[in-house]
Amino acid sequence: MKRSPLPSLPHRLLRSAALVLGGLCAAAPALAAGNTEPLTEILSQPGSAGLGFVTRVERSPYKDAGNRYDLLPLYLYEGERLFLRANRGGVKILNSGEQRLDVFVEQRLEGFPTENLPASLAGMATRDSAIDLGLAYRWRQPWGTLEAEFVHDIGNTYKGNELRLGYSYDWRSGPWMLRPSLTVAVRDSKLNNYYYGVQPGEATPGRPAYAPGAGINTSIGLYGSYDLTQGWRLLAGISATMLDAKVKDSPIVQKGVLPAAYVGVAYDFGGHKREWAENDTPTYFKALYGKSTEDGCHLAKIITAQCLSTAKTNSTSITGIQVGKPFLNNVNGWPLDFIGYVGLTHHNDRGLQPNGVQLDLFMKAVYSGFPWSDRVKTRLGLGVGVSMAQRVPYIEAASQAANGKPASRMLNYLDPTLDVSLGDLIGYRPLKETYIGFGVSHRSGIFGSSRLLGNVNGGSNYIYTYVESAL
Numbered sequence: 001m002k003r004s005p006l007p008s009l010p011h012r013l014l015r016s017a018a019l020v021l022g023g024l025c026a027a028a029p030a031l032a033a034g035n036t037e038p039l040t041e042i043l044s045q046p047g048s049a050g051l052g053f054v055t056r057v058e059r060s061p062y063k064d065a066g067n068r069y070d071l072l073p074l075y076l077y078e079g080e081r082l083f084l085r086a087n088r089g090g091v092k093i094l095n096s097g098e099q100r101l102d103v104f105v106e107q108r109l110e111g112f113p114t115e116n117l118p119a120s121l122a123g124m125a126t127r128d129s130a131i132d133l134g135l136a137y138r139w140r141q142p143w144g145t146l147e148a149e150f151v152h153d154i155g156n157t158y159k160g161n162e163l164r165l166g167y168s169y170d171w172r173s174g175p176w177m178l179r180p181s182l183t184v185a186v187r188d189s190k191l192n193n194y195y196y197g198v199q200p201g202e203a204t205p206g207r208p209a210y211a212p213g214a215g216i217n218t219s220i221g222l223y224g225s226y227d228l229t230q231g232w233r234l235l236a237g238i239s240a241t242m243l244d245a246k247v248k249d250s251p252i253v254q255k256g257v258l259p260a261a262y263v264g265v266a267y268d269f270g271g272h273k274r275e276w277a278e279n280d281t282p283t284y285f286k287a288l289y290g291k292s293t294e295d296g297c298h299l300a301k302i303i304t305a306q307c308l309s310t311a312k313t314n315s316t317s318i319t320g321i322q323v324g325k326p327f328l329n330n331v332n333g334w335p336l337d338f339i340g341y342v343g344l345t346h347h348n349d350r351g352l353q354p355n356g357v358q359l360d361l362f363m364k365a366v367y368s369g370f371p372w373s374d375r376v377k378t379r380l381g382l383g384v385g386v387s388m389a390q391r392v393p394y395i396e397a398a399s400q401a402a403n404g405k406p407a408s409r410m411l412n413y414l415d416p417t418l419d420v421s422l423g424d425l426i427g428y429r430p431l432k433e434t435y436i437g438f439g440v441s442h443r444s445g446i447f448g449s450s451r452l453l454g455n456v457n458g459g460s461n462y463i464y465t466y467v468e469s470a471l
Contacts, residue, residue, distance in 0.1 A: 042085070042225065042233065043078040043268050049327065049340055050076035051363055051384055052266030054086075054235060059258045061196070061243065063251070064118040070109075071449040073412055074266050075361065075386045084361075087452050090134075102136040106151065107452065110195050114455040115448075120252045124202045127195050129451065131155035132162075144169040153191075160190030175227035182220050187244070189213040196250045207251045215244025235264040269327045269338060269363065282433065282470035284324035284339060290441060290464025292316045292395050299442050299461055303416050310463060314352060316394050318441060318462050320345035324364070335369035341383060341415075345441065349394040356390035358443075360413050376424040379435065383415030387443050396443065396460045408454025414442040419468065433470035438463065 043050050052074035060068045077084040081092050083102075090104025108130040112121055134151035147166040153159055168181035192212045203209040221239035228234060241258040248255055291310035293302065301307035322343035329337050343360035362385025370378045392400075392407040400407040419437020423429055440463055445456030 042074075042235070042266055043076055048078055048269050049363060050074065050266050050268045052076070052233075052235070052264055054262045054264030056260065056262040058260030059254065059256075060113065061254055061258055062112065062118060063120040063254055065113050065116075065120070065254075066118075068113065069449075070451050071446055072262075072264070072452055073386070073446065073450060074264065076266065076268075098140050100136075100138045100140075102134075102138075104134050104136060105154075106132050106134060108132055108151075108153075108157075109451050111451075114451075120207065123204070124198070124252075128157055130157035158191050158194035160188045160192075160194070162187050162191055177225045179223045180221070181223065183218070185217040185219070187215055187217065192244070192247055196247045196253050198251060210250050212244070212246040212250050215246050217244055217247070218242045231267050231269065233266050233268060235262070235266060237262050269340075281326045281329070284322075284341075284468055284470050286322040286324070286341075286343075286466055286468035288318070288320045288322070288345075288439065288441075288464045288466035290318050290439075290462040293461045293463060295399075297461060299414065299416075299440060299444075302440050302461060302463065308463065311395075314350075314394070314398070316350055316352065317348045318345050318464065319348070320441075320464075322360070322468075327363070335367060335373070337366045337368075339364045339366060341385075347389075347393050352394045353397070354391065356393070358387055358389040358393070360387045360415075361385045362413050362415055364415060377421040377432070377435075379417075379419050379437075381415070381417040381419075381439075383413070383417075385413045385415075387411050387413035389443075393443070393460050396458065399458050399460075400456065403458070405457065406454060408445060408456045411443040411453050411456065411459055412446050412450075414440070414444070416440050416442075417466075419466070422467075435468045436466070437468075438465055440464070 054072040054074060056068075056070045056072060058068050058070075060066060072086055074086045075084055076086065080095070083090060083092065087109075088104055088106045090102050092100060092102055094101035110127070111129045112124075112127045130153050132151040133154045134149055136147065136149040139146045145168050147164070147168070149164040149166075150161065151164075152161050163186040164183055165186075166181060166183040168179050171178045189211070192215055196212050198207055198210045200209045219239055219241040221237060223237035224235075226234040238261045239259070241260070243253065243258065247253055292315055293307070294309050294311050297307040297309065320343055322341050324339040324341040327338045327340050331338065341360070341362050341364055343362075345358045345360065347356050347358065349355055362383040364381050364383035366379050366381040368377060368379045370380075372378065387410070389409045389411075392409055396411075397407050417437055417439035419435040421432055422434045422436050423431030425436075440461055442459065442461050444459030445453045448455050448457030
């Protein structure tokens, strides 16, 4: 398949947005603490995107905290120069067959439990997740892959550094892929003291002040995937992490090995013919305006037409633009398309707080096979992706504050829409591919189940109208 010599503007926008999102939301480390990324090369082709989720369970490193469960949404993009993998994003400085050098940002998912704080941590200041800037080098040979990563806290959380050295080997047979790995993480004193130390002001008779200092953690893991179809892929893995002896001596830390396991699924849009590589695929431009909904007007009620009212008190509004490019057209011969979008939305919080913007990246399924679509083309769409806000929108911040819970700038994004062809409505063929319709801009934390999304249980809904045209 031939590519155009220069990518289209929307193509570049979508690629650039992946990097911007990675920089804003920070992307996360490996699924098991201390391992280099097991999500590497989930996508089969450069220029492809994917969506999915992983459910994790791991033994908490903190004493009496039990097991920690987490849902990690997978937002995946693998370009020639840019990449986004779940919660890590960056730029490929060098990308040859044997060697690769990346600059990336990630969200470190260490920190105290957000719910059911154990007695061992009672009264201590919360240890939060952090944003790291990193440099990663990978050298691939037939006998395996050597990796080295250096990360530094750029969010001024723990103010330290970590060096990760790893080895992995990929074994492939038909639809199967297995990757055993070994990782050694060299952590400085600032990093270990922040997450596993006890400050003098936090000391109690049963919890003396303690500073573990620098140390080395070791992790072993086995990760795998199985190709169910050309696009769907099952993911699974197990790992075990051995903390440094000085860390294990901390009065707030578990003494044993920390096992972890995950299972998930991902859909790889690159497993099919990539429609946006063609020169003749349309580019979608969409302009929208919407208002916040009343309290209790949840997404399920909106899409079932049980609640369509906007807020009367402390009403806020949004104005936005979205640009989309098809990945897949007429999937399996059905009137079903998949379109990748990047959106920029301005929040008018009407003096309740300073206004802000949000960046949305999402993949959207669009169905147009209604019995009347040959007369008036009608489309039903559902977009799924990630949303990163410059500042938490007012209706989210107010709702979380009322419940005594923290808010998050990064949340999951849903975009259900319904529209009709304006050209078909007025009988003017040049506007055949111009649509008018209604949609919902929905941000949510997936019921507080995801550390990546700040363990937020809640979000926001804006009902909006829009015009979209394919050019």
